[in-house]
Structure formats: C-alpha cells, structure tokens
Amino acid sequence: MSRVSKELEAFDRVWEDCSKLDLDYVSKHNLMDDLREIKKALTPPTADEVCEVLSKKVKRPVKFDGDNFYYIEQRQYYDECDEIICGWSYSPKELSFETDLPPRLITLIGRFYEGLEEK
Numbered sequence: 001m002s003r004v005s006k007e008l009e010a011f012d013r014v015w016e017d018c019s020k021l022d023l024d025y026v027s028k029h030n031l032m033d034d035l036r037e038i039k040k041a042l043t044p045p046t047a048d049e050v051c052e053v054l055s056k057k058v059k060r061p062v063k064f065d066g067d068n069f070y071y072i073e074q075r076q077y078y079d080e081c082d083e084i085i086c087g088w089s090y091s092p093k094e095l096s097f098e099t100d101l102p103p104r105l106i107t108l109i110g111r112f113y114e115g116l117e118e119k
Contacts, residue, residue, distance in 0.1 A: 007042050015039070044115025045108055053108060054085055057101065069109070088113060 015035055021028065047064040054062040060071045068087040085099045086109055095113060097106070 008039070011035075011039055011042055044111045047112065050109060050112050053105060057105060058085065058099070093117075 018031055051062040051064055058071055062069055062071050069085045070082045073081050073083045086095055086097045
C-alpha cells in the first residue's frame with residue numbers, strides 16, 4: 001500500500017470520527033470544511049486537472065494519452081506534430097520531462113502518476 005493510500009485511509013477514519021462529534025453547528029461546519037480541504041490536498045490530481053494547469057503554462061490545449069502529457073504543434077513543413085511535455089516509462093518506472101517546468105507543476109504531475117500507480 002502506498003503512502004498516499006495510507007494517508008487517505010487515515011483521513012477517512014478521522015472524518016468518520018469527527019462527523020460523530022457533538023459540536024455546535026458552526027464549529028462542526030468549520031471543522032468539516034477544513035477536513036475537506038485536507039482531503040483535497042491528499043487526493044492525487046486527475047488527468048484533466050493536470051492538463052488544465054499545463055495548458056495555462058504552455059498556452060495551448062494539453063492532452064493525456066494514458067502515458068504522456070502533450071500538445072499539438074503546427075509545423076510549417078511537417079504538418080502537425082505531438083510535442084511531449086512529460087512521458088511515463090514503465091521500465092524503469094520514471095518520468096522524463098521534455099519541457100522546462102516550475103517545481104509546483106513537476107510536483108503536481110508526480111502526484112498524478114503516483115495516483116495511477118495506486119490503481
């Protein structure tokens with residue numbers, strides 16, 4: 001079991017316990033909102049979420065083909081070409097980046113692929 005799965009399982013137990021607490025409405029509502037934010041932070045992003053963020057960075061639509069995040073580049077002599085942003089290798093299991101990205105996007109992409117590994 002991966003680290004993220006263990007964290008989410010622990011979170012689910014805390015969520016269940018907190019939902020049973022006898023607190024006033026406002027305190028319980030605030031607590032549950034905070035827990036939702038924590039769960040959101042622990043949950044790996046989806047391919048669509050990663051594509052959306054990468055699209056803003058490269059300023060064109062980004063797609064995911066099951067292994068790679070890429071965009072389509074129009075070339076004068078070669079028609080359309082896929083430009084890979086990052087790709088996943090199964091043996092050895094690693095990412096290769098073909099585009100320079102800021103650390104927060106690299107982390108987002110890494111969390112996405114970690115989520116795939118858990119499935």
